[in-house]
Amino acid sequence: MSDDELEPIAHALDRATGLEDEAALAVLESARDDVHELRTEPAVDETRRQALADRLDQRIREVGEREAYDSELGAAMNPDDEDAP
Template identity: 55%
Template sequence: MTETTLADVERALDRAADLETAEAVSVLRTARQDVRDLATDPDVDEERRAELETRLEQRIREVRERDAYDGGLGAAMNLDEDEAP
């Protein structure tokens, strides 16, 4: 079994941008667990690892709320629409 690297986690983070919500969240959660598992590896740059973990947390929240952002934002910005506030 090969060990996951920070570069592998970064690739998963990038790949999740092109996935549907459920699959993206799954990929990001797996990557988050991988990056957490790397916390005990003395050869891993802890600052980079922690930074990547934070990015994953943020991205998971963004993806989970992506549909909510897409819903009414356009109507609020386009006052000609019937749904505008």
């Protein structure tokens, strides 16, 4: 394996930006799994691999927070809903 193995992961990170939350999470989590599998590959640049792993973790948190905010906002706008705070 070589540094070229990181290219599909970087592409997945970019592609997830234009997807709905659920689809983005699926793409990001799959890419995170892939990048973690490359930890033991000596031909992969560890600095670049770790940077991608960090970016993936950050994006996964962002999407999760956005989903949480959107669900809370929806509940606040519909107080008759069972999920309202």
